[in-house]
Amino acid sequence: MASTLINEKITLNEIHRFKNGATKQGKYYCWDVDQLLAEILIGLQKAKRAGITKCSLGIDTWGVDYCFLNQEGQRVGDAIAYRDSRTEQAPALFATKMPLTKLYAKTGIQIQPFNTIFQLLVEEPERVDQAATLLFMPDYLNYCLTGQKFTERTIASTSQLLNLETKTWDEEILQILGLTKDIFAPLIEPGTSVGSIQIEKFSDFDLPEVEVVAVASHDTASAVLATPGKSTENWAYLSSGTWSLLGLEKSNPLASPQAFAQNYTNEAGINDTTRFLKNIMGMWLIQEVARNFNQQYSFAEFVTLAQQEPAFAQFIDVNDLVFLHPDNMIEALKNYTVMTQQKIPATPGQLARAIYDNLALCYAHELEQLQHLTNMPIDILYIVGGGSQNEFLNQLTADCSQIKISAGPIEATAIGNVVMQMLAKKIFKNLQEARNIIQQSFPSKVFTPSETKVPLVQYKNFLKEQIK
CATH class of the missing domain: 3.30.420.40 (ATPase, nucleotide binding domain)
Structure with a gap:
């Protein structure tokens, strides 16, 4: 770039x-x-x-x-x-x-x-x-x-x-x-x-x-740098790509027993900040499904097919290690639903719907955990990276979390990379000025929560059962 x-x-x-x-x-x-x-x-x-x-x-x-x-x-x-x-x-x-x-x-x-x-x-x-x-x-x-x-x-x-x-x-x-x-x-x-x-x-x-x-040479660190949050907002970020990284930019790390239990991490950001975040399996799931279908379907086509399927037909813990590097993601998803005695997603649309539904439920659940762990309210979630183009998933996430979402920029990691170079050259006075410029350079789209009923409580109960 x-x-x-x-x-x-x-x-x-x-x-x-x-x-x-x-x-x-x-x-x-x-x-x-x-x-x-x-x-x-x-x-x-x-x-x-x-x-x-x-x-x-x-x-x-x-x-x-x-x-x-x-x-x-x-x-x-x-x-x-x-x-x-x-x-x-x-x-x-x-x-x-x-x-x-x-x-x-x-x-x-x-x-x-x-x-x-x-x-x-x-x-x-x-x-x-x-x-x-x-x-x-x-x-x-x-x-x-x-x-x-x-x-x-x-x-x-x-x-x-x-x-x-x-x-x-x-x-x-x-x-x-x-x-x-x-x-x-x-x-x-x-x-x-x-x-x-x-x-x-x-x-x-x-x-x-x-x-x-x-630069901030961990790609997530660059993506967070490019997140156009304002100092006047209570905001969280979701860097959405192969992995989904959901968290807050904090001045100090939080390594409490509760954070350990929820498997949150404290990675270094710029200006001595901490990226307090949760790793979520992310778009890897649909990327691998697409690969297993020999790229017959584009990501846009998966969204169209998913929209034609019933919502929340099964619960899936997207962070289960069986999805980390399976030989075949389609079979891994099917086997998971067999093991948990649920309806098996068989078609491309059903598989995509299962992925998108459960990513949105996972994001909503982790936003709750994030607010509880940090004792900080979150009023807006900035979704950046390639996954921010998925408007269907963005709206699902807004509905599940009941939090306003701002989606974009898409190329957040590349933008954070070049902005760090600009900061090093003193082109910007500080990070907030850089983020203001990012916001006016790359338009975002806002998604507001609807009153669609979502089974978040049932999903959380399902996760508890899996832990047992």
Whole structure:
């Protein structure tokens, strides 16, 4: 994406888009990081051909995953993907060494089997023995471009290795993993300049002059930055994409026993803020259903088909780990309803309706939990990201939660990325000014609750039964 500020409006133009996915490489599902780097270089070359001879660049990615470097600075093996099954039993194994309640109190990070801490616990010893440095995905790509090793704070916070109080690596946790803090590159804050691209290293590409800036490099941190909430509102955000991240921007973390019980997390945001949020499985469910139908149906067609089906025909805990990486999502959804003795969704429309209904119920339930945990009322929910285009789901969410919704911007992560670069360049005085500009640059659509009856109480009772 290329962006600039013209007449108090942010422009955003797509330069180059490419697919990314994990594939089986030997024993593990891995990312093709060499291809990712090549695509970035292709995008920069296209930018120069479009007349951009000088620019800054920010990279954001998903959290938790990492690359090892050896003493010579070369990558050790592949970058294993967080959806790989190697960590399924890792939380239980870690709990034999430290109670998970203590781990949460130290880090404030929700217990998810794919967290970096659990990946490192089950790492192959020979990979660890060769490792001199660990870099998270955006830090690794920055290193490939500039030769500089740094660890940006928002991405580091997803690892469950940072101590909430000291705000650096927790040595007791590292000791359990058999690591020392020397394996990590220096921590830096969002907005720090990493260095210039080593143009001579990439002589096959005609590149512009590029300064690399460490943005809020966890994609959710960038999306939250781009959420156009006002300081005068009591607002929450829902970053809706492959994952749905629902939460509040807070000045301090909240790592209470109640927050642990509800599996809420405290990830780092910009300006020393905390992203207090809940991970929800999100659009992954419908993306996988679409893939299983060999892309016969567009997402718009799934919505049309869903609207023709009866509402709330079954309850589904969208966060059940059976949906994390099943071989076939359609079969996983059907099997779930069989196991819970409910009507089986058989058609594309029924499957889509089940997903959308239960996402909306989950969002409403978690909004209640969020207000209860933080003792803060929420008057408006900002839905940002690709999922904000789903007007059917937006209205369902408004109806289930009885909260006003503002949907947009769609490209929130990209906008947050470029706005962080602009903040670093002092183009905006502060974050609120930047958010005001975002709101006037990218129109949003408001959804107000209707009086449609929704089975929220029954859904919550269903979840309680599943826990039992």
